[in-house]
Amino acid sequence: MRNGQKNRWVALALVLGLAVPAAAQDASLKDEVKTRLGQVEQSLDDWDVPGARRELSEAEKLIPADVEPLKYFQGRVAFEEGRYDDAVELLTGANIEDKPGSYLRLAKDTRDIVKSHERAESEHFIFLYPKGKEQVLVPYALETLEAIHRAMAEDLGWTPPGGKIRVEVVNNARELSKVSTLTEKQIRTTGTIAICKFNKLMVTSPKAVAQGYDWQDTLAHEYIHLVVSQMSRNSVPIWLHEGLAKFLESRWRGKAGLAMTPSTQALLGKRVKADTLIPFEKMHPSIALLPTAEDAATAFAEVFYAIDYVHQSKGAAGLRAVVGELKAGQTDKKAVEAAMGMSFPLFEKAWLAHIKKQPFPAELVPRDDRVVLKEDAKGKVKDDSEKKGREISFGDFNEVAEVPARKFAHLGELLRERNRVKAAAEEYAKAHKLVGDKYESVSNKYALALLELKRLDEAESVLRGSLRVHPGSPATNVHLGRILLHRKDYPKSKTAYLEALASDPFDPEIHVALTRIHGALGETALATRAKTATAVLTGLKPAEVDQLAQRFLRDDGALSETTVPATGGEPAKPATTPAATPPDAGR
Numbered sequence: 001m002r003n004g005q006k007n008r009w010v011a012l013a014l015v016l017g018l019a020v021p022a023a024a025q026d027a028s029l030k031d032e033v034k035t036r037l038g039q040v041e042q043s044l045d046d047w048d049v050p051g052a053r054r055e056l057s058e059a060e061k062l063i064p065a066d067v068e069p070l071k072y073f074q075g076r077v078a079f080e081e082g083r084y085d086d087a088v089e090l091l092t093g094a095n096i097e098d099k100p101g102s103y104l105r106l107a108k109d110t111r112d113i114v115k116s117h118e119r120a121e122s123e124h125f126i127f128l129y130p131k132g133k134e135q136v137l138v139p140y141a142l143e144t145l146e147a148i149h150r151a152m153a154e155d156l157g158w159t160p161p162g163g164k165i166r167v168e169v170v171n172n173a174r175e176l177s178k179v180s181t182l183t184e185k186q187i188r189t190t191g192t193i194a195i196c197k198f199n200k201l202m203v204t205s206p207k208a209v210a211q212g213y214d215w216q217d218t219l220a221h222e223y224i225h226l227v228v229s230q231m232s233r234n235s236v237p238i239w240l241h242e243g244l245a246k247f248l249e250s251r252w253r254g255k256a257g258l259a260m261t262p263s264t265q266a267l268l269g270k271r272v273k274a275d276t277l278i279p280f281e282k283m284h285p286s287i288a289l290l291p292t293a294e295d296a297a298t299a300f301a302e303v304f305y306a307i308d309y310v311h312q313s314k315g316a317a318g319l320r321a322v323v324g325e326l327k328a329g330q331t332d333k334k335a336v337e338a339a340m341g342m343s344f345p346l347f348e349k350a351w352l353a354h355i356k357k358q359p360f361p362a363e364l365v366p367r368d369d370r371v372v373l374k375e376d377a378k379g380k381v382k383d384d385s386e387k388k389g390r391e392i393s394f395g396d397f398n399e400v401a402e403v404p405a406r407k408f409a410h411l412g413e414l415l416r417e418r419n420r421v422k423a424a425a426e427e428y429a430k431a432h433k434l435v436g437d438k439y440e441s442v443s444n445k446y447a448l449a450l451l452e453l454k455r456l457d458e459a460e461s462v463l464r465g466s467l468r469v470h471p472g473s474p475a476t477n478v479h480l481g482r483i484l485l486h487r488k489d490y491p492k493s494k495t496a497y498l499e500a501l502a503s504d505p506f507d508p509e510i511h512v513a514l515t516r517i518h519g520a521l522g523e524t525a526l527a528t529r530a531k532t533a534t535a536v537l538t539g540l541k542p543a544e545v546d547q548l549a550q551r552f553l554r555d556d557g558a559l560s561e562t563t564v565p566a567t568g569g570e571p572a573k574p575a576t577t578p579a580a581t582p583p584d585a586g587r
Contacts (some may be wrong), residue, residue, distance in 0.1 A: 008577060013147050018429040033062050036055055036058050036059035037055075040052050040055045042054055042269050044076055047230045049077065049080045049162055050161050050162035059073070065246050065373060068093070075088075075089075075093075075094060075096070079198065081199070091103055091104040101530050106178075106437070109587060110178070114168055116130075117130055117168070119198075122142040123164075125145045125149075125166075133376070133536055137215070140501065141219060144252050147253070148223050148252040149217070151251035154503055155248065155251065156231060156319065157320060158231040165200065165201065166199070166200040167200065168201070171204075180202060188286075189293065190293055191296065192549065193218060194219075195442050196222040196229070199205075199226075201219065203215065203222065204524060213503060215500045215505065216252070220250070221245045233327055238285060239280040239283045242303045243304055244319065247308055248307075252543055256534075257304075262471075263360050264301050265359070266363070267297055267298060271298050272360075276298075278290065283303070285541065300340055305351065305354055306357045310336075313340060322336060324517045397412075399441065400431075405431040405442065406429035409445065411427045412424040412431065414447065416449060425449040425452075426584050428445055428449055429446065437465040437468060438467040440470050443476065444466070444476060446462075447462045447476075447479055451559040456483050456487075459479075472499060472503055474499075478500045478509060481493050481496035481510075482553055483559065485513055485552075490517050497514055511530045512534050512548055515527055515534055516549040516550065531549075533551075534548075552564075
């Protein structure tokens with residue numbers, strides 16, 4: 001056993017106010033019981049649930065079934081295996097106190113939250129989700145998870161043992177706090193949106209976030225945490241953990257290292273210049289516990305580039321070597337030294353030089369990676385049900401710091417409200433000339449005005465420029481997708497709409513467009529999937545979805561406004577507004 005494991009059985013019994021049972025008073029039997037239960041706890045600490053189950057089975061042969069410490073560990077294992085009813089019963093029988101943070105409270109809260117969830121399965125995953133529109137997530141989520149499963153088997157050489165991995169979707173921050181050990185305040189402060197713990201992934205539904213978030217990358221990110229914890233026997237410190245997860249999270253969709261956005265690079269550049277980087281040791285025990293969301297974003301960027309440097313120098317073998325050294329008992333510094341063949345001070349110096357070589361934006365780009373929960377955005381962000389007509393909103397430009405540009409944009413919005421579209425486009429153009437691609441709001445409103453004027457090439461140029469600065473923006477991708485679909489460029493339009501779906505899966509327009517695109521490309525199964533999602537989100541019948549998809553964007557006049565029914569078949573939902581793509585979600 002590791003240091004501190006000796007006498008854990010006795011310590012646990014004392015903490016719980018329990019005594020070693022009479023049946024185990026024989027010294028040799030008592031020692032074996034102590035050893036077995038200590039190994040159960042150690043296996044759970046090591047994220048080795050199958051190992052904990054094996055040790056528990058041996059312990060069950062040695063002591064009566066009603067012994068409280070045995071029930072405690074049976075309850076712990078049941079909880080880690082997702083058998084929440086059993087866990088509650090066993091932990092209650094072990095006289096565990098029902099208080100915040102206790103395993104009994106966690107088991108009860110998790111049981112109550114997921115008891116009515118729907119269930120979907122793939123080869124390696126079980127996906128549990130709330131009844132309702134989360135149904136549209138299922139096929140995309142399982143594809144993402146299976147893709148990152150294959151990628152991590154290739155890159156890190158590990159596949160989780162012991163059955164399918166559970167993924168539980170929760171409705172909001174309050175539920176995420178109940179099923180985890182984070183408080184709601186910590187979740188809100190740092191923008192935490194998903195957690196990997198207790199042998200599972202816990203992910204917040206995109207519906208809880210005002211502008212959606214990169215939920216597919218988030219699923220991949222949390223799965224990587226699971227893999228790293230298991231393969232290292234939970235020995236990887238948080239800065240390396242988060243660096244590996246952040247750097248590798250894009251592997252489900254392509255190469256590693258695609259997760260860094262210009263806005264985060266700009267923030268990192270600002271902190272480098274100000275000499276206010278977060279030391280690695282300050283990231284313990286969780287980046288989610290740092291004082292501010294900006295600190296958390298800075299820390300994620302730092303560790304991303306630490307792993308990026310290791311990968312550039314040694315490839316995937318270097319990443320495996322770091323994890324392997326930690327599993328063997330080395331410290332983080334010694335593990336990095338062994339993998340890189342250099343002293344840790346030299347590594348830190350090289351890492352900092354690597355960061356400083358990055359192409360930081362010349363000016364601070366407004367962060368597009370902040371998670372804003374809907375309950376925190378009341379009065380600031382409109383729900384789809386509140387949007388009527390042509391989507392005029394003067395509040396969209398509050399983020400524009402340059403006063404002349406904001407005035408031009410406001411004037412453009414006023415003119416567009418009065419149907420003076422050409423004049424509006426001229427004012428938007430003035431604002432765009434002043435700030436370039438810096439603000440999604442300016443770029444998207446300018447592009448929508450250009451679409452109304454049928455100036456498609458100009459609109460496309462504006463949108464692509466915005467995506468260079470704000471990659472992954474669902475609104476910008478939707479608007480670009482419209483242009484490409486109108487031109488019948490189905491492959492590129494498909495890419496744009498799928499990029500939008502990766503952040504905003506509940507926009508009905510995306511699924512209507514994909515219904516038509518997949519059909520045109522002869523992708524029958526995918527067309528059926530998109531049609532089903534449209535029906536879930538709109539309340540339309542499948543035949544009505546087919547008709548809508550065929551009519552969708554058939555003329556230039558429809559490009560700046562959509563006629564897709566909102567959820568439940570409500571009045572037409574207008575053009576999508578600029579949206580934000582949050583960070584790697586606190587993970």
